[in-house]
Amino acid sequence: MTPVPLRADLAAVADAVPQGAHVLDIGCGDGQLLAWLRDTKGVEGRGLELDAANVASAVARGLAVMQGDADTDLADYPDAAFDVVILSNTLQAMQRPAAVLDQLVRIGRRAIVSFPNFGHWRVRISLALGGRMPVTRSLPVSWHETPNIHFCTIADFEALAAERGLTIERRAALHSGKPAPLWPNLLADTGVFVLSR
């Protein structure tokens, strides 16, 4: 069985996961990334997901996934329980993103965080010229319906990481799934960071 290719931002995250690692994917959705990591990298994965239908789909894939809320449930995990803790495209939906970041590097020896870059030029133009909250490909839901309540830019994220005393081991900036190394805070729609304490 050939695994289905991953969405570009997930591929960037998966790229940072070592072979055979013990992984927790927070906000794992229907388990696409975890299943891919299991099938291609021999990863032993666990997942945490808020939505019951997604959990059912993930468990139906044979994954160990729990229904729960990252804002409250991460405190239950022991220290250094995982090699890698993944938070892909979920940070911006957290009630307390900074506290969640602290939990990530406590539970995992490394954390991989990806998020939509609110500093992307399309977002800036939408606000600056249109005067409206942006609705873009990576942010497709209008402001009053989006679960995303804490947007940040790549520069904001780096500042927060520094403030929490986290080491940025690797960073990748993507635009439409391709690397956007130049002026990432302006030209990338997604940021991917590998963090440790």
Added chain:
Amino acid sequence: MDQRFGLDRRITLPGDFALACGAVLPELTIAYETYGKLNANGTNAILICHALTLDQYVASAHPRTGKPGWWTRLIGPGKPVDPEHWFVICANVLGGCMGSTGPTSIDPRDGQPFAMRFPVITISDMVAAQARLLDHLGVDTLAAVIGGSMGGMQALTWAVHHPARVKKVVAIATAARHSAQNIAFHEVGRQAIMADPKWQGGQYAPDAPPADGLAVARMAAHITYLSEEGLTEKFGRRLQNRDAVSFGFDADFQVESYLRHQGLSFVERFDANSYLYITRAMDYFDLAEPHGGNLARAFAGVQSRFCLVSFTSDWLYPTAESRRIVKALNAAGAAVSFVELESPFGHDAFLLDAPEMNRVITGFLTA
């Protein structure tokens, strides 16, 4: 044909069977059914553990009521537990009244029914009896043990007491201990039975049981298996075969009539003393108790993968109880899946049509 396998089996295993309370049963009889075939490597056995008032007739017609098996939505051809692939075992619990050793059994030491001389049993004792049955059947390791409600308590106990014998555990709508509220409802049921003059200290004749007390016990318990939402939807304040209230104490309301019917039909198939003993076993259940109340420590040596399912409207074993188990399993480093499924049907949801539950169990078993 191997007489150990098939429908409506019964085996008496000679020799002392020691119980948690310190008492010893001189022999152990277990009534059970098996479905499907045990494969050559013995890797396809699934044990189904039943709830308080259910029995071994999980996927075949009940001999007394004629009704189909109680979990044919989960077990059967094309279902998540298909006997085409799995060797399925379901046994009447120790203390039960459908053929396994219980208070209705004859004590071989004096030829009289045990009645209230039957020792108080525990969930652990039930599991130990099932383990003896598996030895008899030549099943070393279970691919899975699956149970809802009290069956879930047994499934969890299996993982704790026989870690090497259980690959996967499915525990549905259950808890790792009985709460004060759980105990309270059971006590109402027991007192209803014991207040019935026909109970006679448990020494009633088989044809003169304390049916009124047992029916009231069932009525009270049955309310806990449903939800307020479900009752409102099904009955509301609708009247039973009348246009106005009678200003009397007939079953004016449909819900009263329904509960009375539940009580009456229950006494046709269940023994009052068994009800006392099994409810007591559930009340004594607390997996964390031998570990100073630390549930994670109780799970410290488990080797199974776990799948827990709860239902939104179950207030008997609410989601919080499942979460407590999940949290402890997590702390113990066990592989655990958990999902709370939407249902208006209360605790009974796991016995009803639950396609999401089936999807989850199928995936969990085949992974």
